[in-house]
């Protein structure tokens with residue numbers, strides 16, 4: 011199907027002869043060196059561009075917390091202390107909290123969680139603990155108020171939950187007890203059951219979620235993003251509820267698949283147009299792979315592999331090179347497939363999308379509103395390129411557990 015929103019993929023598909031990495035998935039020194047050089051070039055351009063960025067935007071999505079998260083990631087990958095210093099500078103700018111939203115990407119939890127990790131790496135224990143205490147003060151408001159707070163990733167419960175997961179991952183210990191996470195999942199389940207009953211759709215899907223009166227499907231605002239978290243081991247107390255509530259709800263999303271293998275942005279939307287992490291198979295793929303891991307049903311893996319084909323054919327977007335709706339974000343779908351299957355084809359495809367990203371700005375793509383930000387712009391592209399240097403440890407930022 012011709013798609014006006016993507017550019018034609020100019021790359022030859024994997025045929026076993028390309029050697030950009032060894033059988034263990036380590037990139038060749040020359041390809042890794044090319045990526046590292048490009049990261050440095052793009053960082054220089056990003057720093058220059060950020061001088062005219064909105065000084066009040068503190069969010070992870072388009073603001074200072076996102077830039078801090080990039081530098082924290084670069085510190086993790088390259089181990090250079092100057093990156094940690096940069097992360098500290100940017101996260102300090104992001105801490106003028108607004109109290110408006112509670113999530114990692116668009117609310118106060120992101121700046122607090124990122125600051126906690128920066129302080130932790132600097133061994134400033136007291137400041138780290140203060141940030142975590144402030145973060146946990148938000149917890150009650152997230153657990154209560156079913157119906158008043160959305161459940162999706164950008165503005166809702168899943169987005170607050172991620173900040174707790176982030177702390178525990180980065181501290182390498184259960185700094186925040188699992189009960190805090192389980193309470194959020196309990197609230198999300200109650201919210202999903204209540205809406206499914208209200209809509210009388212519980213026979214098709216025991217859980218249902220909406221955001222601004224739309225039943226979104228994708229990772230950013232929708233069902234796939236929420237179910238991805240509800241299927242993480244231990245997050246929902248009681249495996250029986252994962253079986254009886256989450257699994258049939260995941261199956262409902264699976265039934266929405268278009269003949270192409272892509273997924274609609276909303277339940278009932280018949281237009282097969284968007285191949286973004288935020289809307290479409292590039293975000294749904296994480297739910298499918300997690301369902302495969304948890305329930306062991308082969309069909310989930312097959313649907314995920316089909317998403318991979320959609321990504322390969324329609325993933326080089328005219329919207330640019332970013333994470334939310336760009337080539338870098340779509341490339342993470344290949345890395346997710348690679349981590350589960352260890353098949354070279356998927357890593358190769360991620361490398362080709364990286365090659366595309368390394369020709370940043372040369373394809374006539376649109377310039378996003380925040381051209382240097384983590385989720386729309388250059389910072390996200392750099393984040394992905396750094397992750398490609400360690401494919402098995404790669405994680406879509408602010409989302410993958």
Ligand SMILES: [Zn+2]
Nearest residue numbers: 286288334335
């Ligand atoms: Zn998007």
